[in-house]
Amino acid sequence: MYKLGIDVGGTNTDAVILNQDLKVISSIKTHTTEDIESGINNSIHKVIKQSNIDVKNINEAMLGTTQATNAIVERHSLGKVGIIRIGYPATASILPYTEWPKDITKILSNTYSLVHGGYEFNGDEIVPFDEAEVKDVLNSWKNKVDGIAVVGVFSSINNDQEQKVEKLAHDILGDAIPVSCSSTIGSIGLIGRENATILNTALFKVIKLVTDGFHNALKQEGITNAKQYLCQNDGTLMSMEYAKSHPILTIGSGPTNSIRGAAYLSNQKDALVLDIGGTTSDIGVLVNGFPRESSKSVTVGGIQTNFRMPDILSVGLGGGSIIREQPDGSVTVGPDSVGYKITQEAKVFGGNTLTTTDIAVKLGMSNLGNPELVESINDKTAKKAMDKITEIIEDGIDRMKTSSTDVPVILVGGGAIIAPNKLKGVSKIYTDEFGGVANAIGATIAQIGGEYEKVYQYVEIKRKDAIKDAENQANEQAVNAGAVGSTIETVSVEETPLSYAPGDTTRVKVKVVGSNH
Incomplete structure (x- = not known):
């Protein structure tokens, strides 16, 4: 039995096939196409042709994609959203879409309503929930919105009001109307969680195109026995059905796939990962085999959110970064790049x-293209360029380290040939022959994940009972995403005391993983 993994990046679409021992038997790197889907089709066709296997023996297919991110950034294919915030009058001073770019609010329809309800941080009602009020709002939105975003104050403590609104939405607008509940998407903090929930709802149309397109691409190649998954941005997988209701969790899945692939190829659990692509380099942190999560709020397409994202530093350095000599004799590297046109525009390719890449070939670090075409590059220019490349990488690594001690670095990505073999602050550099497709490997070897976060008062509930409750909820999410319950194990437990709240109030976050068989 075989696994097929595809990762769509800004420059390249990579595909790999792994056997039952998780050994790479075929890998391919193709250019990402403007319509994305034809690039996926192309990569699947080529990797299968290269492997020469019977497609009926592919039993799992995984896709990591940038389409949700691109839809938000480029403002295309987004649905019209109706927002119901359960928190009137307590939250009326800051309305939905506050500080959003105007161009995207017009697309999403700027339709919202504040209704009575919501909870205090200790679970007490702010004001009673009014079901009739919600029914009136939903009736007025018939045929006006493509999806509903439901956001309750402190729904991370108690989400029963959100669930009531979800049921009413289906009763009034029909079962086909997609509904996002903020308690399953964002973290504590009303506005950031609301923003993430709105984006999730806006992406329902996009994710349908992705899942349908992936399914059709597999069917076209005769891959009909494979369970299909999308990659989440925490280095785990989710079933297609789960992805359809949580499309925002695909945002940032590319860098996490590279980190997970790097961990697999190097057999390391704790290290920095340097993923050099055609245009940018992503530096991430591997902690216990998984990407470190960012502690900062994340801005997506100009919108501030607080849903989980990997802690990634992106710098403008890649295999296609343009080198320029300045009048004063200095050399600049990037941040602009020839990108996927490197095989037409770089000197080494004519x-x-x-x-x-030309500098790497000139200095004997690679044999790509025709080395004779870069012999005329001035030796001093080449050395200055490599010094600048080294400086950019070392600076990025230094910014991601948590101590002054030297750390191991796993080097992956199609542009990895431009990295020097020694770096300040680095104890060892790990490389692998399949490092260029580490992102697709990361997608293929990923397990199914679940994550749950809630605020508990340890004076009301024992600490061990609170953690157990959070674990149970995370397990349930993993099962919903496609995991088999008996295979689930806890990867991490985070406890954050909230000093501003009484009663030994603590935010507990649990992450679990499991397999689908």
């Missing part, structure tokens, strides 16, 4: 643009 083009006229000096890139970092």
Whole structure:
């Protein structure tokens, strides 16, 4: 039995096939296409042709995609959203869409309503929930919105009011109307969680295109026996059905796939991962085999949210970064790049643009293209360019380290050839022959994940009971995403005391993983 993994990046779409021992038997790197889907089709076709296996023996297929991110950034294919915030009058001073870019609020329809309800941090009602009020709002939205975003004050403590609104939405607008409840998407903090829930709802149309397109691409190649999954941004997988209701969890899945693939290829659990692509380099942190999560609020397409995202530093350095000599004799590297046009524009491939790849070939670090075409590059220019490349990488690594001690670095990505073999602050550099497709490998070897976060008062509930409750909820999420209950294990438990709240109030976050068989 085999696994097929695809990862769609800004420059390349990578595909791999792994056997039952998780060994790579075929890998391919193709250019990402403007319509995305044809690029996926192309990569699947090529990797299967190269492997020469019977497609009926592929039993799992995984896709990591940037389409949700692109839809938000480029403002296309987004649905009209109706927002019901359960928290009137307590939250009336800050309305939905506060500080959103105007161009996206017009697309999403700027339709919202504040209704009575919500909870205090200790679970007490702020004001009673009014069901009739919600029914009136939903009736007025018939045929006006494509999805509903439901956001309750402190729904991370108690989400029963959100669930009531969800049921009413289906009763009044029909079972086909998609509904996002903020308690399953964002973290504590009303506005950031609301923003993430709105984006999740806006992406329902996009994720349908993705899941349908992936299904059709597999069917076209005769891959009909495979369970299909999308990659989440915490390094785990989710079933297609779960993805359809949680599309926002695909945002940022590309870098996490690279980190998970790097961990697999190097057999390391704790290290920095340097993923050099065609345009940018992503530096992430591997902790116990999984990407470290960002503690900062995340901005997506100009919108501030608080849903989970990997802690990634992106710098403008890649295999296609353009090298320029300045009048004062100095050399600049990037941040602009020739990107996927590198095989036409870089000097080593017969083009006229000096890139970092040309420098790597000139200095004997790679044999790509025709080395004779870069012999004319001045030795001093090449050395200055490599010094600048080294400086950018070392600075990025230094910014992601948590101590001054030297750390191991796993080097992956299609542009990894431009990295020097020694770096300040680095104890060891790990590389692998399949490092160029680490992102697709990360997608293929990923387990199914679940995560749950809630605020508990330890004076009301014992600490061990609170953690057990959070674990149970995380397990349930993993099962909903496609995991088999008996295979689930806890990866991490985070406890954050909330000093501003009485009663030994603590935010508990639990992450679990499991397999689908």
